[in-house]
Amino acid sequence: MSTPPPEPDSGRPNTVARRALLRFTAVSLLVLVLVIVATFFVSRGVSRDVALRHARTRGVTFAQVVGGPLVDRGVRTGDPTSLKAFSRVMKNRLRDHSMVHIKVWNRRGQVLWSDEPALRGKVFHLEAPVQRLFATGGSVANMSDLRKEENEGDGDHAQLLEVYAATHSVEGSPIIVESYWSTDSINNDARAVMLRIAPLPIGALLLFSLVILPLAWSLARRVDRAQDESRRSLQHALSASDLERRRIARDLHDGVMQDVSGAGYALSAASSALPSEAEASRRLIDEVSGLVRHVGESLRALLADIYPANLARDGLAVAVEELARRAAVEELEVDVQIDQEALSAVPVEVSQLCYRVIREGLRNVLRHAHASQAQVHATAQNGEVFIAVADNGCGFQQRESTEGHLGLRLLEDTLVDLGGSLAVDSGADGGTILSAAFPMEVALR
Amino acid sequence: MACTVIRVLIVDDHRGIRLGLRAMVDAEPDLEVCGALSAAEIALEQAPSLCPDVVIMDLSMPGMGGIAATRAIREVCPQSHVLVLTWHADSGHVRDALAAGATGYVLKGDEHLDLIESVRAVARGERRLSQKVAGH
Secondary structure, eight states, X not given: OXXXXXXXXXXXXXXXXXXXXXXXXXXXXXXXXXXXXXXXXXXXXXXXXXXXXXXXXXXXXXXXXXXHHHOOHHHHHTOHHHHHXXXXXXXXXHTXXXXXXXXXXXXXXXXXXXXXXXXXXXXXOOOHHHXXXXXXXXXXXXXXXXXXXXXXXXXXXXXXXXXXXXXXXXXXXXXXXXXXXXXXXXXXXXXXXXXXXXXXXXXXXXXXXXXXXXXXXXXXXXXXXXHHHHHHHHHHHHHHHHHHXXXXXXXXXXXXXXXXXXXXXXXXXXXXXXXXXXXXXXXXXXHHHHXXXXXXXXXXXXHHHHSOOOHHHHHHHHHHHHHHHHHHHTTOEEEEEEOHHHHTTSOHHHXXXXXXXXXXXXXXXXXXXXXXXXXXXXXXXXXXXXXXEEEOSSOSTTSOOGGGOHHHHHHHHHHHHTTOEEEEEXXXXXXXXXXXXXXXXXXGO | OTTTSEEEEEEOSOHHHHHHHHHHHHTSTTEEEEEEESOHHHHHHHHHHHOOSEEEEOSOOSSSOHHHHHHHHHHXXXXXXXXXXXXXXXXXXXXXXXXXXXXXXXXXXXXXXXXXXXXXXXXXXXXXXOTTTTTO
């Protein structure tokens, strides 16, 4: 009856070790991705700050060393000759594309010069921080806002670094030289910074994972082994108990049962031997003889429970019919439907498991369901065996849960180990349905 | 004598069964126990000389089992009919016993009167099966 325990390494699909490792790997990968993304944004932020600082320095230097000293009265008043000379120098500076645009402002917000000729002479509202530079000197640097009116024509560049640097014209008038710098440097710097920063956290994380992984694996394996050990112990206990039950059954069959039968026959003989006038005594002896025969029948039923019918020789249907006969003694009418065609060629181990499921199901019905009728159905399809034991009793709600039922729980463990399942549900019209399914091939392990 | 009294040989390894069965059979005026033996091998030795009309045969016995003994008895004493008396109610045992030459097959849990009636019927050569196995 007992199903051999699966081998510890026989490839059960969901071992604790495998599940734990999968979870660990998934979490590690997630953390790694998060660290990479965070590193990217941190690097970009750092690069942007560095680029802004560089741009400011370069912008101020350009304004004070190149731009400012070339703005003379002619440039300020729009003299074409002066502007031409100024333009030549500025455009020369723009050639290497590190600087994209140049504007020169006076205090009124007028563009004295711009590389965009259309803007020259126009007056714009300068924001307060920029306006303040005329009084305080210094510089303001930020990412340029391309929506600003003064930046018309800058559509080619997604974003630019904008530096307003205060300086003085040749005559000493306060002017502001506004320079726009390409952000290409930011991306290059970000890449460089990231390459320098990223290896540290990512490497640390990978190293940590490499150290932890064998530990996690070893722990999970230990849990697996403990579970296997516990399962084997249980199976051994069950086997030992099974052997003991068989020994008791054999002793009962060879001794008590035969003696009881013999005593029954002797009582019948005694009854026959009584003279016709001893009617009362004969009736008494006949009743005792009937009782003795009943004791024999009960013992036989008990033994049949311990010694299952010879499944290998007579097949599942015969064995289950015998179970049904015994249930009938306890006033449970059992309708047996065994798909002989589908189950005739199955190995004896599969028959044994079927028998065990049905026996446990009927036993459950007899003990808990208060049912008068039960149906047993067993069939096989596409390499899987299906068994159902239904009754018309009080239903599952009022009965013990499967959790609390040792026999069913052990059976469920066995089926789950073999890749199958066991469920106990309420029937549509009341009563309970115990259904089991397990693969035919796996049952052979 | 041989025409009116049915001679019965009991073969069963359990003493309790032999005792009870002998008493019950002997209590019937038309039946007579000519021997109660504890092993199939002894039965084979003694059957030709005992000349039983009916052999009540147990199936589960140490040594030669009841099935083989039935076959052998039918060979050495073709006039003796074998009535199997056992606890085995499964169709496999019934089939094997009948194939070995048993005329009847009754269970130890059957009504005692049915057993006595089966002895008489088998002695006439009629096939008798316990109602509990007749369906197989």
